[in-house]
Amino acid sequence: MAVNFTVFEDFRPVKGVRLGIAQAAVRYQNRDDMVILELAPGSSVAGVFTTNSFCAAPVQLCRKHMAAASARYMLINTGNANAGTGPSGFRNAEVSCDMLAKATGVTSQEILPFSTGVIGEPLNMAAFERGIPAALENLAEDNWARAAKGIMTTDTLPKGYSREISIEGKAVTITGISKGAGMIMPNMATMLGYIATDAGVSQDLLQQWCKEFADCSFNRITIDGDTSTNDSCMLIATGQSGLVIDDANSAAALALYNALKEAFQILAQAIVRDGEGATKFVTIQVDEAASQKEALDVAYTVAHSPLVKTAMFASDANWGRILAAVGRSGVQNFDLDRVQIYIEDVQIVQDGGRCDSYTEAAGAAVFKQSEFTVRIILGRGDVTEALWTTDLSHEYVTINANYRS
Amino acid sequence: MAVNFTVFEDFRPVKGVRLGIAQAAVRYQNRDDMVILELAPGSSVAGVFTTNSFCAAPVQLCRKHMAAASARYMLINTGNANAGTGPSGFRNAEVSCDMLAKATGVTSQEILPFSTGVIGEPLNMAAFERGIPAALENLAEDNWARAAKGIMTTDTLPKGYSREISIEGKAVTITGISKGAGMIMPNMATMLGYIATDAGVSQDLLQQWCKEFADCSFNRITIDGDTSTNDSCMLIATGQSGLVIDDANSAAALALYNALKEAFQILAQAIVRDGEGATKFVTIQVDEAASQKEALDVAYTVAHSPLVKTAMFASDANWGRILAAVGRSGVQNFDLDRVQIYIEDVQIVQDGGRCDSYTEAAGAAVFKQSEFTVRIILGRGDVTEALWTTDLSHEYVTINANYRS
Structure with a gap:
């Protein structure tokens, strides 16, 4: 699929x-x-x-x-x-x-x-x-x-x-x-x-x-x-x-x-x-990083988080999971109050907390799309990196658990 | 469960x-x-x-x-x-x-x-x-x-x-x-x-x-x-x-x-x-590492690999996935010919390749157990580390995808 x-x-x-x-x-x-x-x-x-x-x-x-x-x-x-x-x-x-x-x-x-x-x-x-x-x-x-x-x-x-x-x-x-x-x-x-x-x-x-x-x-x-x-x-x-x-x-x-x-x-x-069991094509973009390494650390931590990936599968804009993944990405001296997170043009995190204007309905509308961008703005520099990933679906588990058995 | x-x-x-x-x-x-x-x-x-x-x-x-x-x-x-x-x-x-x-x-x-x-x-x-x-x-x-x-x-x-x-x-x-x-x-x-x-x-x-x-x-x-x-x-x-x-x-x-x-x-x-959707309790032990950091890098890379985890769920002793996870764990100057991997007392990898005595039946018998140890011997030093993890099951995806939706 x-x-x-x-x-x-x-x-x-x-x-x-x-x-x-x-x-x-x-x-x-x-x-x-x-x-x-x-x-x-x-x-x-x-x-x-x-x-x-x-x-x-x-x-x-x-x-x-x-x-x-x-x-x-x-x-x-x-x-x-x-x-x-x-x-x-x-x-x-x-x-x-x-x-x-x-x-x-x-x-x-x-x-x-x-x-x-x-x-x-x-x-x-x-x-x-x-x-x-x-x-x-x-x-x-x-x-x-x-x-x-x-x-x-x-x-x-x-x-x-x-x-x-x-x-x-x-x-x-x-x-x-x-x-x-x-x-x-x-x-x-x-x-x-x-x-x-x-x-x-x-x-x-x-x-x-x-x-x-x-x-x-x-x-x-x-x-x-x-x-x-x-x-x-x-x-x-x-x-x-x-x-x-x-x-x-x-x-x-x-x-x-x-x-x-x-x-x-x-x-x-x-x-x-064509990823295994993919139902979503998601771009993870990190802006305003201090270095390429930290931009990629944040992007990969979000992209690999099973919790973020299952939320994408569920079309659930569970922003707390994204925030938590950013937080554990290993960036040093992280000033979280500068972090902004958007999904497409919907801002979900503002200055490290939930954006005042954010509504679950607006978030869910984006997460229901088959293709969208999660943009994480670190406020630490001017480096941008982006990568592409998929969600984590039942089909992924089925494909990978059923082979050879 | x-x-x-x-x-x-x-x-x-x-x-x-x-x-x-x-x-x-x-x-x-x-x-x-x-x-x-x-x-x-x-x-x-x-x-x-x-x-x-x-x-x-x-x-x-x-x-x-x-x-x-x-x-x-x-x-x-x-x-x-x-x-x-x-x-x-x-x-x-x-x-x-x-x-x-x-x-x-x-x-x-x-x-x-x-x-x-x-x-x-x-x-x-x-x-x-x-x-x-x-x-x-x-x-x-x-x-x-x-x-x-x-x-x-x-x-x-x-x-x-x-x-x-x-x-x-x-x-x-x-x-x-x-x-x-x-x-x-x-x-x-x-x-x-x-x-x-x-x-x-x-x-x-x-x-x-x-x-x-x-x-x-x-x-x-x-x-x-x-x-x-x-x-x-x-x-x-x-x-x-x-x-x-x-x-x-x-x-x-x-x-x-x-x-x-x-x-x-x-x-x-x-x-x-009591992990989400867990059907297996697995100990990942790394022996003969040169440092605690590399022991943990290897152990966590194996423990977090969705491919290894789905293989565990499937009771499939898919040793190639374990080997590949060890290989991408970031250890520097890795002499792979020294790597031995055991599941319980069954040796699956010997000197970096499949162990001559290994049989699929022996591996499958261990992977079918609800509890077992994967032991990875690096041959680089004398540091040992162990951690505990679970498999990745359909139930995990269900739990994490269905919440809030």
């Missing part, structure tokens, strides 16, 4: 990127579960990865390969995360890259591996023997829609974004796909994101941008506070459109930057909209 | 403590909602309070009064937390103390106020006018059982502890009551604890002990990670038994220390057993 979610269908090919998809039967039969992205020579590739200390074998290997060579292929499987699998798991990831390297005539280091699915099970290597040649057979530029479905695990809907913009008279395409529903529910909902453009961007600049985009998109979404062992977000620039960004401060760079940022944000928000 | 919870009935009076209870109708009619504790002159009183920045008016006033005078009375109301109520809320707390001071002939500073209930509503002062004289009328040493019920809000069962021990040939009594079900659910489940002994302990030593006891009891329980604005835990020593602790390192002091610590732990655990 995704919230205000429209399935994206109008994918535009990105020159220099071909996609191949296969039913490899990694874990399940009769569904697409392997995706290969082929990148034209000279493409720049940037990535950000999970901060979980238990990062999975493919994440470790992906980082290693990125440091050693320019990527020519990405190899993605669902059904098995190859996490918590020790040295043999790492070896399996290497073998999967070796297979694809052999089939395509590149070196193994030019392959970036990604896995999502159950934790702790050995990777089914026979599936790679089956899947890799099958996926290579149908490599095509117009395969994004099928790839969006091919990387799904517990997602209820495929997630995509595509747009053509004109920069310096050149048509530039940005197309991306993402997946993820809870954070690691049921150890299968790793967040993955692949965004490609045919603009040309240097490796270093692309990596800097990728980090900045992730920090205002995939790193600002939270369903349940859990962080997967496999989260990866990749940004590809093939340069095939003819547009080359050679000055990071140029108008062209800014236009591309903003367009890519939008792609990241929409793909990240799609994950929240 | 409390977990392995036996209602305590055999309360022993504590010499020097009398309790009075009234139906003051603070918020609800026809239930005990006001409790007064009268302490004999010369009693020592120690307390620990919420760390929430939004601490309620009575907590602020209680601290102020404790710093200024020796307490003679505690005044507790349920139904209204007097939190988020601004300067008028603070004034109302003062007025309530003034009323009790006037009725008993002590100074207002000798009164300690406590409130629990809904946040953000003005305190009903007429209820204090009704309740205070009514409660004073029935002051008695044998009123603990009724007081245990009188401080309840959303608790399903009253929580108590009482024991007589012999120290240096003197009979010493320890009796206590507590309340709390979720952390602030539905803004009404503040944790309160009142433990009294007729041993004699100096104010300074009692305060030191109270902090130490709270840190291994009330500060080691978590239902949902939310911290109330009103949490208070008070320790009273009347000295009326004749036993006086004059050496903190004596055998008598050690015996009393251990007995009081047990009282704190049992009363704290009772809150978890």
Whole structure:
């Protein structure tokens, strides 16, 4: 039951990127579960990865390969995360890259591996023997829609974004796909994101941008506070459109930057909209913080509070729970008398207490909406941060309690 | 549906403590909602309070009064937390103390106020006018059982502890009551604890002990990670038994220390057993940590993970979720290959991966128990910490989503 979610269908090919998809039967039969992205020579590739200390074998290997060579292929499987699998798991990831390297005539280091699915099970290597040649057979530029479905695990809907913009008279395409529903529910909902453009961007600049985009998109979404062992977000620039960004401060760079940022944000928000059991899409915005850290501490404490989340589910503007969450967020020397809290344009907390003009009816009207913003003004500085989250519903408990049982 | 919870009935009076209870109708009619504790002159009183920045008016006033005078009375109301109520809320707390001071002939500073209930509503002062004289009328040493019920809000069962021990040939009594079900659910489940002994302990030593006891009891329980604005835990020593602790390192002091610590732990655990929607009582123990901070970071991250909690509810020994929670707990330079995880005596994770001897059947058998310990061995040092928590059930969502709607 995704919230205000429209399935994206109008994918535009990105020159220099071909996609191949296969039913490899990694874990399940009769569904697409392997995706290969082929990148034209000279493409720049940037990535950000999970901060979980238990990062999975493919994440470790992906980082290693990125440091050693320019990527020519990405190899993605669902059904098995190859996490918590020790040295043999790492070896399996290497073998999967070796297979694809052999089939395509590149070196193994030019392959970036990604896995999502159950934790702790050995990777089914026979599936790679089956899947890799099958996926290579149908490599095509117009395969994004099928790839969006091919990387799904517990997602209820495929997630995509595509747009053509004109920069310096050149048509530039940005197309991306993402997946993820809870954070690691049921150890299968790793967040993955692949965004490609045919603009040309240097490796270093692309990596800097990728980090900045992730920090205002995939790193600002939270369903349940859990962080997967496999989260990866990749940004590809093939340069095939003819547009080359050679000055990071140029108008062209800014236009591309903003367009890519939008792609990241929409793909990240799609994950929240399709969050496990989500019935609400909620923006938590913190204004006037003294630092980014305290803004995020407050925002995440509110976003992760089960009491706030169940109140959202109940469409109950239970402002005391929001206030209490702000209060326990760990901000030092907090002058509570300066705190203002709004839900949309309704002020609920004024100077640390209930706003005189606030009525339960006005609060309930906002909380009944499927989408709204909670804005917390700290009165301590000028830093703003925002993140996106969902409510906590019976469906969330059902999904997460019923898996495997 | 409390977990392995036996209602305590055999309360022993504590010499020097009398309790009075009234139906003051603070918020609800026809239930005990006001409790007064009268302490004999010369009693020592120690307390620990919420760390929430939004601490309620009575907590602020209680601290102020404790710093200024020796307490003679505690005044507790349920139904209204007097939190988020601004300067008028603070004034109302003062007025309530003034009323009790006037009725008993002590100074207002000798009164300690406590409130629990809904946040953000003005305190009903007429209820204090009704309740205070009514409660004073029935002051008695044998009123603990009724007081245990009188401080309840959303608790399903009253929580108590009482024991007589012999120290240096003197009979010493320890009796206590507590309340709390979720952390602030539905803004009404503040944790309160009142433990009294007729041993004699100096104010300074009692305060030191109270902090130490709270840190291994009330500060080691978590239902949902939310911290109330009103949490208070008070320790009273009347000295009326004749036993006086004059050496903190004596055998008598050690015996009393251990007995009081047990009282704190049992009363704290009772809150978890009666946690909202709890079907499991789970101990999370972290061994071989390099510091207390990292031990607690790991323990709380596991205890608060909705994915771990729903797996517990489902009796599903989903060890990947535990591993992932450990991995995101923020411990620096984590050597995951040293991590071992046990559930009771079943090893599930060995050297950072699934234990060779582990079977789903063995794990499921433990997770089906209503009470079990998850033990996480970090292999980094010699610090151990433990805390107690519950699962996350449909009933939790129902309780917290249905209130007020």
